[in-house]
Amino acid sequence: MNRIEVEKKVLNENQILAEQLRERYRQLGVLCINLISAPGSGKTALLERTLERMDKGSRVAVLTGDLQTENDAKRLAKFGFPVKQITTGGTCHLDAKMIGKHLEDWKLEDLDLLIVENVGNLVCPSSYDLGEDAKIVLLSTSEGEDKPLKYPSIFLKSELMLLTKIDLLPYVPFNADVARENARRVHPQMEIIDVSSTTGEGLDRWMEWLRARQERAKAKLQTVTVPH
Amino acid sequence: MNRIEVEKKVLNENQILAEQLRERYRQLGVLCINLISAPGSGKTALLERTLERMDKGSRVAVLTGDLQTENDAKRLAKFGFPVKQITTGGTCHLDAKMIGKHLEDWKLEDLDLLIVENVGNLVCPSSYDLGEDAKIVLLSTSEGEDKPLKYPSIFLKSELMLLTKIDLLPYVPFNADVARENARRVHPQMEIIDVSSTTGEGLDRWMEWLRARQERAKAKLQTVTVPH
Numbered sequence A, B: 001m002n003r004i005e006v007e008k009k010v011l012n013e014n015q016i017l018a019e020q021l022r023e024r025y026r027q028l029g030v031l032c033i034n035l036i037s038a039p040g041s042g043k044t045a046l047l048e049r050t051l052e053r054m055d056k057g058s059r060v061a062v063l064t065g066d067l068q069t070e071n072d073a074k075r076l077a078k079f080g081f082p083v084k085q086i087t088t089g090g091t092c093h094l095d096a097k098m099i100g101k102h103l104e105d106w107k108l109e110d111l112d113l114l115i116v117e118n119v120g121n122l123v124c125p126s127s128y129d130l131g132e133d134a135k136i137v138l139l140s141t142s143e144g145e146d147k148p149l150k151y152p153s154i155f156l157k158s159e160l161m162l163l164t165k166i167d168l169l170p171y172v173p174f175n176a177d178v179a180r181e182n183a184r185r186v187h188p189q190m191e192i193i194d195v196s197s198t199t200g201e202g203l204d205r206w207m208e209w210l211r212a213r214q215e216r217a218k219a220k221l222q223t224v225t226v227p228h
Helices: A003-028 A043-052 A071-077 A096-103 A152-157 A166-171 A176-186 A203-225 B003-028 B043-052 B071-077 B096-103 B152-157 B166-171 B176-186 B203-225
Strands: A031-037 A060-066 A083-087 A113-117 A134-140 A160-164 A191-194 B031-037 B060-066 B083-087 B113-117 B134-140 B160-164 B191-194
Touching: A003 A031, A003 A096, A003 A203, A003 B003, A031 A043, A031 A203, A043 A060, A043 A071, A043 A113, A043 A160, A043 A203, A060 A071, A060 A096, A071 A083, A083 A096, A134 A152, A152 A176, A160 A176, A166 B166, A176 A191, A191 A203, B003 B031, B003 B096, B003 B203, B031 B043, B031 B203, B043 B060, B043 B071, B043 B113, B043 B160, B043 B203, B060 B071, B060 B096, B071 B083, B083 B096, B134 B152, B152 B176, B160 B176, B176 B191, B191 B203
Parallel strands: A031 A113, A031 A134, A060 A083, A060 A113, A134 A160, A160 A191, B031 B113, B031 B134, B060 B083, B060 B113, B134 B160, B160 B191
Antiparallel strands: none
């Protein structure tokens, strides 16, 4: 078996597990989102601000991936919601098997929202379906405007782009209009929200997006369970 | 053949080609460096400032890798030195075969310095030897201080870390001392230079590092060719 055949086999196996996860989420009305970005684009900072804004009774949990360290899980556990670190060793992405394994001792029926924070990498995570309802890509103003063109796959597959660190705009050579234009060249229908985890700008819009998306997951659940 | 066996085979094949490249560089006294970082850490901006500072007659060339677009090659070609884009399609790293192929119509004996700018990714490029004399990792102040702990492999394998975007320090929640400490926890002997491609801070030190490293490559060459 050559390399491409092995890759296809691995991706097929992953797809089967991902579909099983997706079906479980659908049956229970859980919204699962998969946050993807380069290292340091602000996924964990955004999640800190997100969990901070949630009502104490919110049924939310986080799985956070990294090659090494439990740092992100420690940062996120402070908010009182269930958080688990997935340490991949050297692997450059999360896969559906890792997600399934780390969900084993959680009761999915107790959740409304499962947030997955992928390994910091704009390339590999885009090939691995985790059964999520939506991929969300983060691009920070300290990166370059041409990232959507250089890494088109993840921008094409994401439902929403969060333009992060918007507070740094005065200090960086970054043209936000060009970045948005490039993102829409790759994915014309993609929603874009500008946010700053430092100043709080745009976080209301992001929380509103999350709420609306959760309602859609719940609405689907009712469509499924009401007899015709 | 399972996935791990295929990965080993691919890495072994890469290693053979990398050693052949390394031997060619050694015989000709060419210094080859391999720049690795997350997307948007400032590899291309650093190379713009580097090429700008080179004497017109410098025997330097650049191979720049990306999944898609010729953007970086266009940015770098302005300085009058040979530049070629390597577009990997979906592949998350450069490999020795790509380097060999793109060097085919260049005369290596006309070069003193070959700069390889890898795909923006802190994970995959660390596994692929390109025959370079030194890997150099860039970490920007707009990322997090814990990146060396989260992505230890590339920090361990790099001879030098460039702490980029040092001009942004007043505007970002980044502790440079902690970042350096984390880098040295992973790799105690690693050299670290703070740089800013915007203000020019630290670029003299970086150019000096490059010059000293080129002299070492030339000195090795003399050791080889002088008869005993």
